[in-house]
Amino acid sequence: MGQAASPSLYDFAGGDPVNYFDPTGRCSQKSNSQPFTPGPFGPLPNFNDPTIGGLNPFDPNLSAMQQIIAENLQIYGPGAIATANFIAEQEAEYQFLYGWTAYNGFGQEPQTTVMQYYFGSGAQLGTGLGQLFYGNTTDGAFNTALGLLGSALTVLGADSLASPGSFGGPVSPEGNIGTVTRYVGPIEAQIANETGYIPNVDQFGVPKDVYVTPEAPVATPGEAASAYQIQTPTHVIVGDASGISFNYGGNVAGGTGIEMTTTSQIPVISVTPFAAPATPLVPPLTLVPTN
Amino acid sequence: MSTTQTFPKCVSIRVTPSSPPGIAVRLQFHMKRKNCFNYIVFADSNGAAEVKSDKLLAVFDEERSAFLMDYENPREVFSGKITAKILSVKELESALAAYEVFRGKVSFPSDYAEHLKAALGLGDRIGSHKVEVYA
Numbered sequence: 001m002g003q004a005a006s007p008s009l010y011d012f013a014g015g016d017p018v019n020y021f022d023p024t025g026r027c028s029q030k031s032n033s034q035p036f037t038p039g040p041f042g043p044l045p046n047f048n049d050p051t052i053g054g055l056n057p058f059d060p061n062l063s064a065m066q067q068i069i070a071e072n073l074q075i076y077g078p079g080a081i082a083t084a085n086f087i088a089e090q091e092a093e094y095q096f097l098y099g100w101t102a103y104n105g106f107g108q109e110p111q112t113t114v115m116q117y118y119f120g121s122g123a124q125l126g127t128g129l130g131q132l133f134y135g136n137t138t139d140g141a142f143n144t145a146l147g148l149l150g151s152a153l154t155v156l157g158a159d160s161l162a163s164p165g166s167f168g169g170p171v172s173p174e175g176n177i178g179t180v181t182r183y184v185g186p187i188e189a190q191i192a193n194e195t196g197y198i199p200n201v202d203q204f205g206v207p208k209d210v211y212v213t214p215e216a217p218v219a220t221p222g223e224a225a226s227a228y229q230i231q232t233p234t235h236v237i238v239g240d241a242s243g244i245s246f247n248y249g250g251n252v253a254g255g256t257g258i259e260m261t262t263t264s265q266i267p268v269i270s271v272t273p274f275a276a277p278a279t280p281l282v283p284p285l286t287l288v289p290t291n
Numbered sequence: 292m293s294t295t296q297t298f299p300k301c302v303s304i305r306v307t308p309s310s311p312p313g314i315a316v317r318l319q320f321h322m323k324r325k326n327c328f329n330y331i332v333f334a335d336s337n338g339a340a341e342v343k344s345d346k347l348l349a350v351f352d353e354e355r356s357a358f359l360m361d362y363e364n365p366r367e368v369f370s371g372k373i374t375a376k377i378l379s380v381k382e383l384e385s386a387l388a389a390y391e392v393f394r395g396k397v398s399f400p401s402d403y404a405e406h407l408k409a410a411l412g413l414g415d416r417i418g419s420h421k422v423e424v425y426a
Contacts, residue, residue, distance in 0.1 A: 187357035187396045195392060203354060203397050204317065205382065205389035208326045211360035230359040253324075259360070 179269060180212035180241045180260070183224040183233035189271050192237050198266040209261040211249070212239065221274045227257035235273050239266035296371030298344050299426035304375050306338035306422045314377055315386070315410035316340065316422050320347070321372040325363045328354065331378070331386060333406045334422075353397050375424035383411045 182198055191199055200210050217236045218224050225232045229252050246260040304316050314334040319327050328351040332340040348365065355362040378386065387407050390399065400406070 183359055185357055185359055188359075190396060191392060199358075199389075199392065201385065201389050202326070202329055202358075203350075203389055203393040203399070204329045204331050205385035205387070206317065206319075206327075206329045208361060211325070228360060231356060233359055 178241060180214055180239045180246075180266065181217050182210075182212045182237045182239060182266075183221075183228060183230060184235050184237055185231070186234050189235035189237070189273070192268045192271050196268050198237060198239055198268060200263055200265045207263055209263060210266060211259050211261055212241075212246075212266065213257050213259055214241075214246075215258055217272075227255045228252050228259065229255040233274065235271055237271050238269045240269050241266065296369045298348065298366060298369050299373070300344050301341055301426070302344075302347070302373060303339065303341035303425045304332060304334065304422050305425070306334045306377065306420050308338075308420065310334060310338045310420050311413060312336040313406060313409045313413060314338070314420065315383060315407060317376050317378055317382070318342070318424065319374045319376070320351070320365065321370045321374070322363060322365065322368045323370050324368050326361050328362070328365055331400070331403075331407075333410065338420075350398060357397055373424050373426055375422045377420055377422050378410065380411065380414060383407055387411070 184192070188199070198210055198212075200207060202208050213228065217238065218227060221232045221234065224230065224236070244262055244264045244266060246262045249259040249261055251257070252259050302318060304318070306314050306316065312333075312335050316332050316334060318330045318332060320329070321327050328347075330342060330347055330350060332342055334340050351362070351365045355364070387404065390404055390407065393399075394404075
């Protein structure tokens with residue numbers, strides 16, 4: 001694990017995964033954020049405190065979180081990287097990420113970020129995409145909340161950070177990416193309906209990268225066009241991502257969405273047209289009496 | 292810092308040595324972001340073929356509009372690199388299979404399927420030929 005020909009898991013980050021990160025896989029760089037300090041966002045919450053915000057992510061009564069055992073959690077400032085050390089290993093990944101979805105409600109403006117998490121044994125290393133939420137909460141007792149949207153959940157394999165050129169490299173099939181979303185025009189919608197697949201070749205039969213997002217479908221074509229910097233779509237396809245390897249493409253340039261690519265055919269789960277814009281009501285005719 | 296490359300007004304190919312007509316050549320237009328655009332031409336009895344940019348861009352625009360997430364505007368992200376490759380039997384079969392899926396939905400060159408089948412009929416006779424591309 002770690003980079004090829006290297007015994008260290010953390011070489012990608014200069015041996016210091018807390019303060020350095022390597023989003024491109026080419027060279028590590030200093031995190032652009034400082035460790036979280038008390039200030040506008042309030043004190044660093046103690047996530048082991050079962051009273052925080054009225055919810056405890058490690059509450060054994062919450063079934064999805066039962067196996068989570070946090071040894072140490074460090075949260076950095078807005079836009080930064082969160083790291084967490086766990087006693088539990090691979091099987092805890094999903095529970096950890098899922099657990100934080102409980103805090104979505106506390107967030108204000110979501111900010112897409114990359115989460116890196118390290119396991120206490122040093123034997124496992126993973127990376128997830130998520131949404132970092134911060135800001136004041138409604139009850140004032142939980143000033144910083146970290147949330148991951150389940151639909152945006154991506155877990156990378158332990159070896160994947162060694163892949164140069166793209167952050168994370170191939171996403172492991174066990175990455176809990178249940179579905180992917182793809183915005184399309186009427187032609188691709190028709191093809192998807194007819195074949196049951198998102199085509200992975202162009203019209204000349206040449207293999208291509210198929211761009212999708214792990215994020216849930218947005219509500220309007222305008223939102224999709226803006227988030228993914230594409231022409232306005234007419235349909236949204238939800239695809240079955242199980243067993244398919246993806247390359248994480250990061251944030252869309254100029255947009256807010258996250259994109260991933262695969263060269264595989266993605267089975268179609270659903271093809272849904274965006275709702276047509278509401279037709280303006282025609283004002284009632286006014287009858288004018290004639291003489 | 293990279294600059295935008297002007298899309299060529301015309302692209303031509305030459306297959307050598309002298310070849311039977313109908314050899315299929317895939318032109319690949321490399322982009323700075325997202326997928327390349329492809330186009331297939333068929334060499335004449337002189338081993339030559341050419342295609343104008345308006346035809347290429349019309350096909351590329353159609354492809355981009357059909358598959359919104361996979362392409363960017365070729366006028367903005369063309370890298371300036373064009374490669375040409377004589378299609379193998381396997382690639383011809385793939386092109387024919389794609390034609391069956393995409394026909395009636397996007398535009399193809401005239402008599403495209405017939406030309407593909409004819410190229411397929413050439414089989415391995417094209418194995419030693421080379422192709423050069425001019426823009």
